[in-house]
Amino acid sequence: MKLRKVIKGIIAVSVLATGMSVAPVLAADITITMAAPDWPPTRFMKEHFDKSYTSPAGHTTTLDMDFIPWPSFYERVAASLTSGEQKYQMIVTDSQWLGAFVEGGYYMNLTDKIAADPELTAILQDLHPALVSAYSTYPHKTRAQLEEIGEVPAPGVAYYGFPQFPDTYVTFYRQDIFCHEGEMAAFQNKYGTNLPCSYEDWQDTDWTKWGQVGEFFRRAKGDLLAGVALDDDFYGIAYQAGKGYDFSTMQTNAFIWQQGGDIWDESKMPTAQAEGVVNSDVAVKAFDEYLSYLQYMPPVSQTGQMDIFVIQDLFMQGKVGAIIDWVGLGEPVLDPSASKVHDKSAFGPAPGSRKNDGSIDRTGNIGGQPFVLTTWNEDEVVDEALNVVKWWLNSETQLEAVSNGGQSGLMSVMADPSYNGLRPWNRAHVEMIDWQKDVWHIPEFFELLTQQQEEFDKAITGQISAKEALDAVAEFQQELLEEGDYIE
Amino acid sequence: MANTAKTRSGFGAWLLDPKRRGALLVAPAITILFVMNIFPLMWSFGLSFFNYKASSLKVPTFKGFDNYGKVLTDERVWERFQTTAIIVSSSVIMQLIIGFLMAMMFAKVFPLRRIVLMLVLTPMMLSFVSVGVFFKLFYEPTFGIVSFVLNFFTEERFVLLGSPEGAILGIVIADAWMWSPFVMLLVLAGLVSVPKYLYEAAEIDRASKWRTFWTITFPYIKSLLLLAVLFRTIETFKLFDVVYIITDGGPGSTTETIAVYLYRTAFQFFKTSQSSALAYIVLFIVIVLTNLYLYAVNRREEEVE
Structure with missing residues (x-):
């Protein structure tokens, strides 16, 4: 009996020892190649990863960022994916691309992974619902639809991405001229209302005042601006009005939504129509208002080339009083080596449409990017990529990122008492994020976008009216969406 | 062994x-x-005979000539062909005129000729992207040099790319700036091949300058000029980079060439089969032009012999 017991004991110990030596995941060298736009939020991620990331699984993990310039980012990522080279394990993607690349079989459905991992579930629950809606769901679910379901993750909803950099547009303005006593008095005298100087003033700024600011600060060479004679022409305002990519759609959508109009709503497929909605009277009126302020903007607005980078540059060169641009482009404005207004700039929420009750609707089109995983990775790479997601979205990393010009989509981080003080635009970002909606996510989004941008560009350059532009957009969308069975 | x-x-x-x-x-x-x-x-x-989309997992099905029919009946395609034709004809004419005048100038001997010639040839050696970026910056109405210089005279900002005509002109100037030296080289080769004794004989006969040009110079350069026209037409027909960078096809789609549209269809809209059909139509046109070019080359060789 004793011998038997001893043998059993030896076997048990051996099995246990064998089991123990097999159970932990073997440490491996893992390289995660990530396609990323070349700008500060992704550069910081790489720097911070190299400094601080430790794999919880014990792997030696390298984050190999393929930094791609913004203008060719979509084409480069699309070419890589469709060529089948399987280069990337993770991709920083615009939310609009989800449909095209999910349907193409390139982006990984993370729903089951999130459901099985309490840490990922907690992150999803902590993310702002506007970001979950825009960055993660496909087929697209609106924030209202997700909130109606209540549960996170919502049953029946497929999730794909987590925020790498959640972006909103805010107002960048020159405090030295907007808070100049003489200018403030002259503005008050001319329009019977105050020139927005403080953050609170910008909270009360609607599009009408935005136009007044544009008219007021339009000065010619030799005129005085805040008591100083100008050596060049000066312009009051600027916002995006470019033909490329989405460089007018993002701003026009805000006007249309704020005034009660709509774009084709993919969340109401297949009953949602394009004709009659896209070119409704409300939408035409809103687009007309958008066009009406272009007269106060720098002359590049007449060429249809006033994109988000051009307005940033005009502001940094001291040619414009106030611009509406993405938070992600704020950091260079404060850089003394690049910006003439680095010590004069302040930030506020973007203007909106005043409602009958006096409140201001600031609904806007969300910017920024989620990151996604690709479908061809081995399990251990997927697990490690998700570890990278968890590392990036933990509050410590997020606060560090925000301190370095990034933004957070985590509500707990945004609620941190130090958050608003970390960067000068943070307060405006937190205020604006609640107003965000997104444009389409279906695979045909680029065709919809390109045609719309062309028609908007014709209106921006004065070739056609707002109504003609929206009629052409509505007709094109109706036909394309009917052909694709998105509209019954 | x-x-x-x-x-x-x-x-x-x-x-x-x-x-x-x-x-x-x-x-x-x-x-x-x-x-x-x-x-x-x-x-x-x-x-091009299927309905394949590179971004879709759907199994493609055979569609015969549907894509060719769709492309050839698409108004947008014909608009782009028209735009291409306008840009090609304007640019090639401008290149011919400037190239020819420069060749006439460089056919004569003057101080620093070699250095000036080298400088004049530089644009041709630059990349399309660089040229596109240069001209986009030149034309920029707030900071650009063109607007800056004209501002001295008009006291207004000059917005060249704000109208379809201006934008086409902007592209044509950039393309002509880049490729006129090429035409000049070809014409110059013809000019230097004219035997000097013919000019001496014309001088003895007191022939007018026009008569000398028309009866002596032109016969030597005409086939080279034809070569230049065909070669530049083929190349300009495929113009992409300069347009994409300077105007992105705008305002609206008024400067969008067929090459830019083809690129959008293939790599932005991912209509892979449809873009293949369009590419073959463009290829057919280029082959026709190339044959004309080869015919001109052969004639030149026969003349030389």
């Missing part, structure tokens, strides 16, 4: 037989050509 005297036998001997050596030597080049050019061409030609 025995080793060196050993004759090859079997497959090695068969392969290295002098009869096959030529084929063996060209085989790598043919293989690369087939893999890199012929196979993709055949593949994309095949794709």
